[in-house]
Amino acid sequence: MSAFSEIQSLVPAIRSGSIRAIARGLSWIEAGGDRAEALSERLYQYTKGSSILGITGAPGAGKSTLVAALIKEIRSRSFTVGVLAVDPSSPFSGGAILGDRIRMNDVSGDEGVFIRSMATRGVLGGLCRAAADGVDLLCASGKDFVIVETVGVGQDEIDIMRLAHTTVVVSVPGLGDEVQALKAGIIEIADIHVVNKADREGASQTIAELQSLLAMKTAGRNGWNPPVLASIATEGVGMSQLLDLIEGHRMFLRTSGEMDRQLRIIAEARVLNIAQHLLAQRFGDSKTGSEGFLRKQIERVVVRELSPHRCAREVFDRTQYKTEQETRLSSNV
């Protein structure tokens, strides 16, 4: 069967929520390439309607347990949910560290839940591209909630969190300073803070610290003040409140007009990311191509005749915008 006719049958199967079809589509997306792009292209029009949640936090904060508990809460309200656990730490081995197998056991046999890990694509921004398409696929499968989970430590994870309508950042009392500091960068993308393992010593102090940190940052918040919630995910404590807060944030996004602004930012970031990827491809082609211009210039950089900056400008000066007339827009179909 050709890839084209496979896509023809896969798209409706994904839309009907078939677990096999969803798994297959995500495998394509993870593998990347033309087939993945063609599938994502076809699915994009059906992505509307899901509530997209980002869940992140320092290693050891109990994100996986919290996601499992939140899934139960979502299911108890008769909503469906898809989870993409994104692991940016293994660009070479392709392994996934998140405890998805454990969680899978909790919910196996439930057709209303789909959980999947996705590992780094090994190229700049590649994981974020694949994660964005994976989230789209889960949205197109008709899930009420789509959760994207990362270990919140780097720029990649922050970019991935930006795909979400509502971002939940999970902290935990009593982690070492350096580990805690890792979440400094993601504090500012949090719409909701959860202090998990709230029965541990130091929980109230962690909550107080977060709240005083947030009190300094009310400006620029566009009217939403991120609440701080205590939870004990292993016992399901706080999950009902968490889902209420998530629904409340969604309501806020819709009534304030923030949702439109956010969707625009997401779209711009995705388009730029893909365009940069296309540049990298062209770069790769020209590097190995017969012309050898770029290859010669790289050699000049190696021997320090030419700086990387100037070489990049030369490469880039060879590209230019066509005028609108010259460009036959492929979108008019």
Place this chain on the structure above:
Amino acid sequence: MSAFSEIQSLVPAIRSGSIRAIARGLSWIEAGGDRAEALSERLYQYTKGSSILGITGAPGAGKSTLVAALIKEIRSRSFTVGVLAVDPSSPFSGGAILGDRIRMNDVSGDEGVFIRSMATRGVLGGLCRAAADGVDLLCASGKDFVIVETVGVGQDEIDIMRLAHTTVVVSVPGLGDEVQALKAGIIEIADIHVVNKADREGASQTIAELQSLLAMKTAGRNGWNPPVLASIATEGVGMSQLLDLIEGHRMFLRTSGEMDRQLRIIAEARVLNIAQHLLAQRFGDSKTGSEGFLRKQIERVVVRELSPHRCAREVFDRTQYKTEQETRLSSNV
């Protein structure tokens, strides 16, 4: 004073090793923009000669202490050293978490040491660009060793580590599984493994695990088998051996021809990164420009008339290579 004449005087001052000039140049590079590029452009030709070390590892592995101990060893052999501690975790606050102040106290007043933190530039690949220019600056300042240190958890850090000739990955016994797993991705870029805090329980097990992992990966190593070294950085234990191993690896790179291959890979990655940044700039310009083509297309993505993939292709199809004749190469100066 104009930026141009400032650069005129800054370049020789940096080359003479002036701490003030180095600090100033790094501030420019961290701030980014035309001034940073002009400075980096001028310094690039003088970057030869330094041994560039990358040091990374999971949070809590004791990297900062190890760097401090390694600096002492380097100084005891009368070499000079510059350190760039790169912190990818704070794209918004711009803060640095690495313990550079503590280390600074240990070596303050020593003109043969320069230590500086650098925080995320907040844009895709921006930190890596700035780190690359920062390393160049320290090389141009005549340091025998240039150390670039990151918390090894994401793609950014791995990209930064690729700037180094020799990469040292620091592990530690007894960290939690999830935290340890974070380094899975960076194991494969390690030229030398250090198991720090080797007086802790479980050290020999950690060393054995690493060694069995490495034994499976001898293929594709280009002739270098990464050694595993035990250290107790707080007491300086293992530092002399570590520096010997670093020198040994450098010797290997030179005699095997691997150094040339590595320099070419570094140059290519840097040029592509900068070219992608230029694309992002053009993207930003056209987004706000009077034409509004891109702005209109983004709106179509938001309402799901157009997929991000197709939109990116349209944007990118508007760029094309000029032929070599058309391009007046700005490098011929």
